[in-house]
Amino acid sequence: MDKIGKYEFLAEPFHCDFSGRLFMGHLGNHMLNAADFHSSARGFGMKYLMTINRSWVLSRLAIEMEEMPQQYTKFNVETWVESAMRYFTSRNFAVTGVDGKVYGYGRSIWAMIDTETRQPTDIFSIDNGAINDWIVSDKDCPIDKGGRVKMSDGAELIRTIDTFYNDVDINGHINSVKYIEHVLDLWDLDWYRTHAIKRFEIAYVAEAHAGDKLSFYQEHTADDEYCVRIVRTDGTECCRSKVTFTKIS
Amino acid sequence: MDKIGKYEFLAEPFHCDFSGRLFMGHLGNHMLNAADFHSSARGFGMKYLMTINRSWVLSRLAIEMEEMPQQYTKFNVETWVESAMRYFTSRNFAVTGVDGKVYGYGRSIWAMIDTETRQPTDIFSIDNGAINDWIVSDKDCPIDKGGRVKMSDGAELIRTIDTFYNDVDINGHINSVKYIEHVLDLWDLDWYRTHAIKRFEIAYVAEAHAGDKLSFYQEHTADDEYCVRIVRTDGTECCRSKVTFTKIS
Numbered sequence: 001m002d003k004i005g006k007y008e009f010l011a012e013p014f015h016c017d018f019s020g021r022l023f024m025g026h027l028g029n030h031m032l033n034a035a036d037f038h039s040s041a042r043g044f045g046m047k048y049l050m051t052i053n054r055s056w057v058l059s060r061l062a063i064e065m066e067e068m069p070q071q072y073t074k075f076n077v078e079t080w081v082e083s084a085m086r087y088f089t090s091r092n093f094a095v096t097g098v099d100g101k102v103y104g105y106g107r108s109i110w111a112m113i114d115t116e117t118r119q120p121t122d123i124f125s126i127d128n129g130a131i132n133d134w135i136v137s138d139k140d141c142p143i144d145k146g147g148r149v150k151m152s153d154g155a156e157l158i159r160t161i162d163t164f165y166n167d168v169d170i171n172g173h174i175n176s177v178k179y180i181e182h183v184l185d186l187w188d189l190d191w192y193r194t195h196a197i198k199r200f201e202i203a204y205v206a207e208a209h210a211g212d213k214l215s216f217y218q219e220h221t222a223d224d225e226y227c228v229r230i231v232r233t234d235g236t237e238c239c240r241s242k243v244t245f246t247k248i249s
Numbered sequence: 250m251d252k253i254g255k256y257e258f259l260a261e262p263f264h265c266d267f268s269g270r271l272f273m274g275h276l277g278n279h280m281l282n283a284a285d286f287h288s289s290a291r292g293f294g295m296k297y298l299m300t301i302n303r304s305w306v307l308s309r310l311a312i313e314m315e316e317m318p319q320q321y322t323k324f325n326v327e328t329w330v331e332s333a334m335r336y337f338t339s340r341n342f343a344v345t346g347v348d349g350k351v352y353g354y355g356r357s358i359w360a361m362i363d364t365e366t367r368q369p370t371d372i373f374s375i376d377n378g379a380i381n382d383w384i385v386s387d388k389d390c391p392i393d394k395g396g397r398v399k400m401s402d403g404a405e406l407i408r409t410i411d412t413f414y415n416d417v418d419i420n421g422h423i424n425s426v427k428y429i430e431h432v433l434d435l436w437d438l439d440w441y442r443t444h445a446i447k448r449f450e451i452a453y454v455a456e457a458h459a460g461d462k463l464s465f466y467q468e469h470t471a472d473d474e475y476c477v478r479i480v481r482t483d484g485t486e487c488c489r490s491k492v493t494f495t496k497i498s
Contacts, residue, residue: 013285013295014278014426018417018459025415029263036262046262047321071419072296164434165441166274168267170320172438177263185413189421189459192414210267210438 003136004080005038011069018189021068024200025181028061031093031106032176034077042134044126053115054126058108058176059088062201064143065095065104074098080136087111087120089131092141105143146201149240151227155217159186163212173207174214174238183228183241186216195224195245202241208232252385253329254287260318267438270317273449274430277310280342280355281425283326291383293375302364303375307357307425308337311450313392314344314353323347329385336360336369338380341390354392395450398489400476404466408435412461422456423463423487432477432490435465444473444494451490457481 007030015026039045039056049055069075078094093106114121123131161182169175180202187195208214208230217229224246230239256279264275288294288305298304318324327343342355363370372380410431418424429451436444457463457479466478473495479488 012278012282014281014418014424016419017414018419018421020419023415029261032263033261165266165436165438166272166430166434168438169263170265170267170269172267175263181415185415187414189414189417 001042003134004078004139005034005041006076006078007034007037008074008076011071011073011075013071016071017192019192020071022070023181024063024068024184024197025177027063027065027068027095028180028200029177030077031061031063031079031108032058034079034093035091035108035110038079042130044131049112049126050115052126054121055113055115057111057113058204059111060109060146060201060203061106061176062108062143062146062199063093063104063106064199065197067103068196069095069097069103075103080139081131081134082107082137082141083135084123084131086122086124089123092139094139094141105141107141107143107145143199146242149201149203149227149242151217151219151221151229151240155219155227155229158216158218160213160215163208163210163214165210168210171207172209174209174212176204179204179230179239179241182214183216183230183239183243186218186228194247194249196248197243198224198246199244200241201243202239204239206232206236206238208238214238250291252383253327253388254283254290255325255327256283256286257323257325260320260322260324262320265320266441268441269320271319272430273312273317273433273446274426276312276314276317276344277429277449278426279326280310280312280328280357281307283328283342284340284357284359287328291379293380298361298375299364303370304362304364306360306362307453308360309358309395309450309452310355310425311357311392311395311448312342312353312355313448314446316352317445318344318346318352324352329388330380330383331356331386331390332384333372333380335371335373338372341388343388343390354390356390356392356394392448395491398450398452398476398491400466400468400470400478400489404468404476404478407465407467409462409464412457412459412463414459417459420456421458423458423461425453428453428479428488428490431463432465432479432488432492435467435477443497445497446492447473447495448493449490450492451488453488455481455485455487457487463487 095103344352
């Protein structure tokens with residue numbers, strides 16, 4: 001079996017924004033699905049892990065796009081494991097067109113936890129470190145690795161939202177994809193008429209639960225670059241995100 | 250080509266609720282996709298209609314489920330045209346498992362509009378009434394047709410929400426699928442722990458736009474039956490919905 005998985009998706013009409021381009025949240029969802037398809041086919045997917053009380057937990061996701069697929073376009077998400085360490089693995093993505101066109105790339109970092117203790121566990125303990133057989137070291141992912149999103153205390157509270165039934169995933173936590181949507185909802189349609197998302201980055205820090213209020217603190221950190229801290233009801237930081245835009249005409 | 254289209258979908262992890270069952274909004278989206286795949290393959294899909302300044306507009310959708318597909322389950326959405334009239338066509342759905350299992354059914358009513366004047370147009374004008382070649386009169390869809398959702402003036406305002414970037418579709422209107430999510434968000438997790446959605450019905454009356462506030466008026470119309478009226482900022486009614494629950498243990 002190929003070390004790189006390649007999965008076809010469609011930019012469905014109701015998954016596209018007012019400009020006819022795929023929403024970033026749905027692209028993120030496709031990447032998470034591709035990760036799951038790839039790992040499942042190779043013996044270390046979520047469904048198998050559930051049977052041994054283990055689970056992958058997404059720690060970081062960065063997506064950098066030249067262009068977003070347009071409504072009704074078929075595109076591929078390619079994914080592969082770039083490296084694995086005891087407590088973290090890094091998985092990359094390429095978003096490509098049927099004709100070899102490159103839309104963009106993604107990078108993600110995952111931990112593995114024990115679903116009973118919620119503590120990190122040794123990734124190499126799964127099938128004698130079998131994940132090492134799937135590492136691809138020679139495929140390029142030419143976007144920045146990212147890292148800790150630095151924010152000052154000067155970040156401003158710009159919105160607080162309630163969370164509802166549709167925000168909650170099978171673990172009872174606020175759905176990772178919904179955070180992406182809530183962050184990008186901080187800008188209005190007028191902004192998106194003149195700005196495309198160049199790079200979207202999110203680090204998942206702590207879980208929020210159904211009924212939690214989420215507060216969004218925003219800081220303008222560079223020209224067309226914004227950082228956002230999401231804080232749940234009890235004041236704990238849940239996520240930190242960085243969004244970079246490019247101006248479009 | 251078969252008059253009935255059959256499309257396979259997967260109950261993706263991030264499309265499932267806290268109980269591991271597919272969200273109704275995502276099932277609705279799959280039905281709308283199936284409708285689009287079916288009509289496109291038979292010459293009267295959205296993509297073709299756009300080229301002649303026509304568009305299908307969803308007027309009503311009713312979904313009645315025995316059971317919702319569970320996380321990671323593959324299921325089919327079958328769809329067919331039940332009848333066509335000059336200004337409305339009715340399209341049905343069956344949600345089935347790979348083993349012939351029946352999860353539930355759907356019914357929808359569509360109008361066709363001129364995208365320039367936004368006025369209804371004659372469905373039979375497309376390719377000399379070609380839609381008549383695709384009518385299936387002998388396939389059962391054993392759920393109620395529904396009809397006008399009756400509500401009194403006693404309906405109570407229970408929530409008002411803002412609409413954001415991710416709520417808006419390619420036409421600049423609030424996305425039909427998002428209305429389903431917003432309605433079902435009126436009940437909390439505790440409710441869904443003891444109640445499954447037996448039937449969901451929505452009628453789209455007028456469009457709302459980015460930035461509109463949506464107010465939800467709810468009326469308890471029968472045992473485990475609730476009606477919801479959604480009203481936009483200027484007081485115009487946008488949607489009316491009826492949700493019937495069954496108790497689960």
